[in-house]
Amino acid sequence: MIKRTVVAMAILVGTVWVALLATGEQEQRSRREPQVRLVRTVGCVERHSDREPTWWLSRAADPTEVRPGVFNRTEIEEIADTVEPGAREFQLVGVADFLDVEGLLASGDRALFTTPEQANATGELRAGRTVLVKGLLIEADESSRINLMAVVGLSETCE
Secondary structure (H helix, E strand, O other): HHHHHHHHHHHHHHHHHHHHHHHHHHHHHHOOOOEEEEEEEEEEEEEOOOOEEEEEEEEEEEOOOOOOOOOOOHHHHHHHHOOOOOOEEEEEEEEHHHOOOHHHHHHOOOHHHHOOOOOOOOOOOOOOEEEEEEEEEEEEOOOOOEEEEEEOOOOOOOO
């Protein structure tokens, strides 16, 4: 009787162990595959004035998947020299930190908790300018968006 109980317990423990391992591997696989891709692209900045202004990247090159982190000078120069304008268009989101101080303070409720002296705005995102952007690519049926993480001005005009 004790021998049967020990064998039954060993089988139960083994079955539970295998099930837990399978669940853990599946969770790891799903964690490794991001829901959105981190990309970079180059294009022309446009500001559309609807009810609330929106920012767009037009004449953009196809996005290229990139690693996290900031652009270094060599990357910026290489991209500026090699990437050609394209036909893509992306709505830019998360733009406030890349506007000038006035634009940042006009975004949402920023003026309620930020003074002009405290504003951390880069001023890199300006209409009519060619920029290199890095961000999370959000693709939908009707439009594509990039949630900005970095913006670097390449030219004061869109050529």
